[in-house]
Amino acid sequence: MANVHANVMQSQNSQSLSLPDRPKAKGNxxxxxLKVLRPETYRRVVRLLAEPRQYVSYREICRQCHVTDDTVKAIEQREAIPIATRKQALMEQAARIAKLAADRVEDQIDTATLPQAVVTMGVMTDKVLALSADPAMIIRHEHQHLHAHQHRFEPITRDRFKEIIARLKAQRSASQSTLSFQSVPSPLSTNGR
Incomplete structure (x- = not known):
């Protein structure tokens, strides 16, 4: 009761009289x-940690198993080798299932009534890719200088500027002299009406 009153009461300068907030002590x-008190939950956390992160996040493991993220990360560090072994076993199993599904699709492709096998093959193939940690795509950026001109810096001086302007005027007058315009009455003109 005294703690409630201390939290509610305020001093005259509007500051709380309760104890200052202390940083949360870092647990070990x-x-x-968890392994001793709830062994099933511990094993479930280990199983879920073996799944690829894009399928089961730390937050999802915490939610499903009712544990904190610190506990999940500690179990992950503690069980690193068994988790890696489990991932390898899952990858091999997924590869076998994907191969069986692909074989079934290949065997029954003429009938084309195997949507379940196609879905299974896709899911298991995605699983193999996710568990193998291979990049799904390799991006290679190659820039080839195939243009024939050379790049060089030419400072623009007054003389150079005048030369460029003169060249542009010459090009414009040459293009205008080669074009012959004929005056053709427009069908939309109002002069004839």
Whole structure:
């Protein structure tokens, strides 16, 4: 009751009389207590950690298993080798299933009534790619200088500027002299009406 009053009461300069906020003490998270007290939950966290992160995030593992993210990360560090082994086993299993589904699709392609096999093949192929940690696409940027002209810097001086203007005027007058315009009455003109 006194704690409630201390939190509600304020001093005359409008500052709270309650204890100052202390930073939360960093715990020593190892997952040991979870393994002893809730072994099924511990094993489930390990199984979920073996899944690719894009399918099961840390937040989702915390939500499903009712544990904190610190506990999940501690279990991940503690069980790094078993998780890697489990990932490898899952990848091999997914590859086998994808191969079987692909074989079935190939065997029954004439009937074309195998949407489940196609979906299974796609899902398992995605699983293999996700578990293998290979990049889905390799981006290579190559720039080839195929243009025939050379780049060089020419400072623009007054003389150079006058030369450019003269050249442009000569080009314009040459293009205008080669064009012969004929005056053709427009069908939309109002002079004839």
């Amino acid at each position: 998270y190892t997952g040991e207590r």
